[in-house]
Amino acid sequence: MPAYEAVIGLEVHVQLATKSKLFCSCPTTFGQPSNSNVCEVCSGMPGALPRVNREAVHFATLVGLATDCTINDSSVFARKNYFYPDLPAGYQISQFDLPICEHGHLDVDVDGASKRIGITRIHMENDAGKNIHAQGENVSYVDLNRAGTPLVEIVSEPDMRSSAEAVAYLRALYAIVTYLGVCDGNMEEGSFRCDANVSIRPVGCPTFGTRTELKNLNSFRNVQRAIEYEIARQQDALADGEKIVQETRLYDAVKNVTVSMRGKEEAHDYRYFPDPDLLPVRISAEELARWKAELPELPQARVRRFVAMTGLPLPEAEVLVQSRRMADFFEEAAGLADPRKVANFMLGAMLRELNAGGGSLADCRMTPAALAELVNIVDKGLISAKIANDIFADLLRNGEMPEAYVKSKGLVQISDSSELEAAVDRVLADNPAEVEAYRGGKTKLMSFFVGQIMRATKGKANPALVNELLQRKLGQA
Incomplete structure (x- = not known):
């Protein structure tokens, strides 16, 4: 044949x-x-x-x-x-x-x-x-x-x-x-x-x-x-x-x-x-x-520009330009915050929530300015990336500005070293076997300790500070 x-x-x-x-x-x-x-x-x-x-x-x-x-x-x-x-x-x-x-x-x-x-x-x-x-x-x-x-x-x-x-x-x-x-x-x-x-x-x-x-x-x-x-x-x-x-x-x-x-x-x-x-x-x-002068920037040109702006792989950038509404939303938000991080939220949490609810971007109440503010408050350490991901559905649905929302809900990240140090000490004291195993070479247990601390602080601990404190107290600093 x-x-x-x-x-x-x-x-x-x-x-x-x-x-x-x-x-x-x-x-x-x-x-x-x-x-x-x-x-x-x-x-x-x-x-x-x-x-x-x-x-x-x-x-x-x-x-x-x-x-x-x-x-x-x-x-x-x-x-x-x-x-x-x-x-x-x-x-x-x-x-x-x-x-x-x-x-x-x-x-x-x-x-x-x-x-x-x-x-x-x-x-x-x-x-x-x-x-x-x-x-x-x-x-x-x-x-x-x-x-x-x-x-x-x-x-x-x-x-x-x-x-x-x-x-x-x-x-x-x-x-x-x-x-x-x-x-x-x-x-x-x-x-x-x-x-x-x-x-x-x-x-x-x-x-x-x-x-x-x-x-x-x-x-x-x-x-x-x-x-x-x-x-x-x-x-x-x-x-x-x-x-x-x-x-x-x-x-x-x-x-x-x-x-x-x-x-x-x-x-x-x-x-x-x-x-x-x-x-x-x-x-x-x-x-x-006159009609030729009306032509907007077309999708193929826009996707190439978005790749250069964000460093995203071409298939991911193509998702951002799948509709003019989506591309315009990204463009406006990316003018107010880190473009790559804006893209990551849109390709991850935003599409996840829209697909789960069977809706479209036209149905959501979040504005580009709100998404940019969410990126920025994660960057400056007001909340962790995990908290941002957890609250995304609420923000998409109610249209609130992220900073006001997290403050009203008591979700501001704990970045006070003395407060976190107490939580770290409690976790290490409660898990002596794991501490000994870690010091014996099982360094993968670091994620276990971080998880325990995040659980104890309801996800509000500053992850970078937690890692720094753990490494110091476990003798790795």
Whole structure:
């Protein structure tokens, strides 16, 4: 059996965070009663004329600029013809041969190696509605609230060779569109979703194999699992002498399998032609320059700066920039305290508490100034690192400033040598066998003594001073 390699391309659909739809003034608000955000245009009524939402053009251009695409000064909307109940006009308004952005790329890091993924095109299109299949009833309903919602579709080159590369690329895109503020990134609500095109070929073969398109990939984990399953399925099929069929397959996350959905269409099946109701979209040089000046520092540049600022390994710094909110929080706190120690608290105690509670940074009441103050009062010895870790959940939840909190709770660290010396003497007197063993060469017992003293002082003893006193009294100073 020959060795195979995967060939993967992604088609990522990003819902643009405009207040109104792409070709009408209906709101894009999620969760409204069915068919309440609908008008003659987005419901496909004959004679209703679309008009382009300029903010959607603005947002699409920002995505193109952030991915080093060529921005076309003129692009054309086309009708993509197919029939489905949630597509009221019988066609989707998309872009075909003249998209708004082309020929970009994105660099991703996988296992310490950089990989460049080409971006073929970014085009605008309106979303379809939603079919609702009622359980227990032999009937389906159509909700057109989503119909007409503005999307950009980001089509990659087939440059990825593993599920890990695909997920790294997808995460990088997600970070970009959320940093730009052009998408809310809510995958559960369908704001960011993708289809994966997967094929395999013998290693070294220059031609591509037959590809399948995977749908229903609504999380980074499901993208990885679906691609891995599909690669294995195609390998098994070829080993059994079967041919791979070009088709669209649906991913079942519960069973972790892909199942055939329908034959895969080609572009000519959609009978594209320019939409006669819409003029070409034109972007002036002045407009493009103004939009380019809006670009914030993007995640890849920010992570490199955070690595230089903190000395953190790249994977840990990447966690800090996984969302703009997280990166901004770190940046503000790091301006008031030691950046590496701020990062350690965020990557450790903060993420632990957020994950345990199922919340996000937006839900916590701790401010960057409060986190910086916590780092600083540990540094100046007001409390120990252990106490800081113990009280972190309370601070995250109630939003109190750390110094006032520890003073009100009587948690200030004991740094008075005479008070600590008495505690050390008591512990040594209560454990004569361990003292003798330590002096006989079992120096690992030092941690035992420190633990006993910390217990006796309810964790408030200054650890450095405890160690100094112990070493002196045990004859090691």
